[in-house]
Amino acid sequence: MLLGDDIRAFTPTSDQEEADRALMLDRLAVDPQALDRTYPAHFTASAWTVDVTGTQALLVYHRIYDSWSWIGGHADGKEDLAAVARRELEEETGVFDAWLVDAGASRIFSLEALPVAGHMRHGSWVSSHTHLNVTYLFIANPTDPIRENPSENAGVRWVALDDIIELSTEPWMREHVYAKLIERVRTLLGG
Numbered sequence: 001m002l003l004g005d006d007i008r009a010f011t012p013t014s015d016q017e018e019a020d021r022a023l024m025l026d027r028l029a030v031d032p033q034a035l036d037r038t039y040p041a042h043f044t045a046s047a048w049t050v051d052v053t054g055t056q057a058l059l060v061y062h063r064i065y066d067s068w069s070w071i072g073g074h075a076d077g078k079e080d081l082a083a084v085a086r087r088e089l090e091e092e093t094g095v096f097d098a099w100l101v102d103a104g105a106s107r108i109f110s111l112e113a114l115p116v117a118g119h120m121r122h123g124s125w126v127s128s129h130t131h132l133n134v135t136y137l138f139i140a141n142p143t144d145p146i147r148e149n150p151s152e153n154a155g156v157r158w159v160a161l162d163d164i165i166e167l168s169t170e171p172w173m174r175e176h177v178y179a180k181l182i183e184r185v186r187t188l189l190g191g
Contacts, residue, residue, distance in 0.1 A: 002079065003028065003043070003079045003080075003081060003134075004025060004028045004029075005106075006081075006106040006107065006108055006134075007021060007024050007025055007028070007106065007108070007111070007134070008025065008106075009104075009105040009106035009108075010104065010105075010106040010108040010111060011104060011105075012111070014180070016112075016176065017110065017111050017112075019113075020111045020112055020113040020132075021111050023041075023113050023132065024043075024111065024113070024132045024134075027041055027043075027132060034132065035075040035076070035077050035078065035079060036075075036076070036077060037074040037075075037076060039129075040129045040130065041113075041129065041130040041132055042074065042075065042129070042130075042131070042132060043074075043075040043081065043131075043132045043133075043134065044072055044073060044074050044075060044084075044114075044131040044132065044133045044134070045072055045073065045075060045081035045082070045084040045085040045088065045133070045134050045135070045136065046070050046071060046072030046085060046088075046133055046134070046135040046136070047070070047071045047072060047085040047086065047088055047089040047098070047135075047136055047138050048070055048071075048109060048110075048135050048136070048137050048138070048181050048185070049070075049071060049089060049093075049095070049098060049137075049138040049139070049140050050137070050138075050139060050140075050161075050185055050189070051139065051140065051141070051142045051158070052139050052141075052189075053189070054161070054185045054186065054188070054189030054190060055160060055161055056142060056158045056159060056160050056161060057070075057158070057159055057161060057164060057181075057182075057185075058071065058089075058093060058095065058140060058142075058146070058156065058157075058158055058159075059071075059156070059157060059158075059159050059164070059167070060092050060093065060148070060152070060153040060155065060156050061148075061153050061154040061155035061156075062153060063152075063153060063154055065169075065170055066169065067168050067169040067170050067173075068155075068157075068159070068164075068167045068168055068169075069168065069170070069173065070135075070177075070178075070181075071085075071088055071089050071092050071093060072085065072088050072133065072135075073087070073088040073091075073092075081134045081136070082100055082107055082136050085134075085135075085136045085138070086098070086100070086136075086138070089138060089140075091149055091152065092149050092152045092153055092156070093146050093147070093148075093149075093156045094145060094146050094147040094149075094156075095140045095144060095146060097140065097141065097144060098138040098139060098140035099138065099139055099140075100136055100137070100138055101136075101137040101138065101139055101188070103136075103137050103188065107136060108134055108135070108136065109135045109136055109137040109181070109184065110135040110177075110180060110181060110184065111133070111134060111135070112131075112133045112135065112176070112177055113130055113131070113132055113133070114130065114131040114133050114177075115130060115172075116129050116130065116131055135181070137184075137185070137188070142158045146158075161182050161185065161186070164178050164182060165178055165179060165182075
């Protein structure tokens with residue numbers, strides 16, 4: 001399934017997702033570079049990864065944001081964002097046996113347009129931009145080995161869903177993203 005078809009098949013559950021879905025479809029329709037990270041609004045994919053009981057999530061300590069956060073990265077020209085999310089999960093945590101949860105007709109778990117403030121990365125300035133983020137839900141085994149990737153993060157750990165909001169130092173992410181994802185996991189998996 002093409003990315004645009006996946007996003008069209010996703011059923012938004014809030015005004016935020018409805019607006020962000022429209023923005024993403026518009027970008028795909030008019031911007032052939034939307035999958036390229038060098039453009040001001042570009043696609044990213046996240047792997048919201050939980051255990052089978054839906055009571056804990058796998059987080060990484062993000063160096064740029066200086067906070068515990070979800071796992072994800074840039075599309076970098078790839079249209080299969082579920083594969084991008086899986087690649088990022090494997091690269092950032094060492095988890096290779098996670099499975100993608102069927103979260104609906106499109107496999108997408110949530111959509112978010114995320115503002116990114118300008119920052120330094122590998123000694124170069126990255127201007128402020130927008131991540132057109134597509135989130136997928138994965139289930140992994142918390143007893144499997146995990147490892148940090150020093151070029152990507154400063155730590156990897158399983159965290160109880162009840163502790164994620166307090167652990168994150170990013171108010172916007174806590175309020176607009178993580179709270180939504182936690183509630184969805186509890187609704188879907190009963191965690």
